[in-house]
Amino acid sequence: REWNAKSAQYYLKKFTSKLDATEIEFNIGAVPIGGPVKRTYTNGLMVVGDAAGQVDPLTGGGIHIAAECAKIAGETASEAIEMGRADAEFLKRYEERWYRKVGANIKKSLKYRKILNQLTDEDINKLVESLKGGELNLFSTSLLRLVKDYPNILRILKEIL
Known part of the structure; x- marks a missing residue:
C-alpha cells in the first residue's frame, strides 16, 4: 500500500517551527497491532x-x-514462588488466564483491523461521509443510508458477521 501523507516527524517539525520551539529529544516506536x-x-x-x-489491534490502545x-x-508469579516452580509448564497458566480474560476481544479487534486494512482512503472517506449528520441513535436508518451510499459495506459487514 502506498501512502501519500508526509511523516509525523515532518508535521512535528513544521508545527514547532511556528512556535519557535526546539526539539529536546525524539523517540519513536511501533505499537504491535498484529x-x-x-x-x-x-x-x-x-x-x-x-x-x-497485548494491544487492541483496532485502536492501538493497550x-x-x-x-x-x-x-x-503477578498472581501467577506469586503462585510460582509459593510452589517453588517457574518452569514453562507451570507458567503456562498465565497465558491461559489472560487469554480467557481479554483474548476474545483482542481476536475480534484483530479481525476488524484486517478488514479496515483492506479499505482505501476513498472507501473510508465514503463511510465517514455516509455517517455524517445522521442520527446514530436511529441505527436502522443510518445503516440503510450507509448501504445505499456505500454498497461495498455489505462485503465488509459479511466479514464482520
Missing part, C-alpha cells in the same frame, strides 16, 4: 503488554489490557 505473540511465557519468564502483543495482564502475571 495480535499477541505466539507464546507469552517460557521457563522463568512471562511477558506482558507490548512485548506480548494500557488497560496490559494492566489486566500484569495483574494476572
Whole structure:
C-alpha cells in the first residue's frame, strides 16, 4: 500500500517551527497491532503488554489490557514462588488466564483491523461521509443510508458477521 501523507516527524517539525520551539529529544516506536505473540511465557519468564502483543489491534490502545495482564502475571508469579516452580509448564497458566480474560476481544479487534486494512482512503472517506449528520441513535436508518451510499459495506459487514 502506498501512502501519500508526509511523516509525523515532518508535521512535528513544521508545527514547532511556528512556535519557535526546539526539539529536546525524539523517540519513536511501533505499537504491535498484529495480535499477541505466539507464546507469552517460557521457563522463568512471562511477558506482558507490548512485548506480548497485548494491544487492541483496532485502536492501538493497550494500557488497560496490559494492566489486566500484569495483574494476572503477578498472581501467577506469586503462585510460582509459593510452589517453588517457574518452569514453562507451570507458567503456562498465565497465558491461559489472560487469554480467557481479554483474548476474545483482542481476536475480534484483530479481525476488524484486517478488514479496515483492506479499505482505501476513498472507501473510508465514503463511510465517514455516509455517517455524517445522521442520527446514530436511529441505527436502522443510518445503516440503510450507509448501504445505499456505500454498497461495498455489505462485503465488509459479511466479514464482520
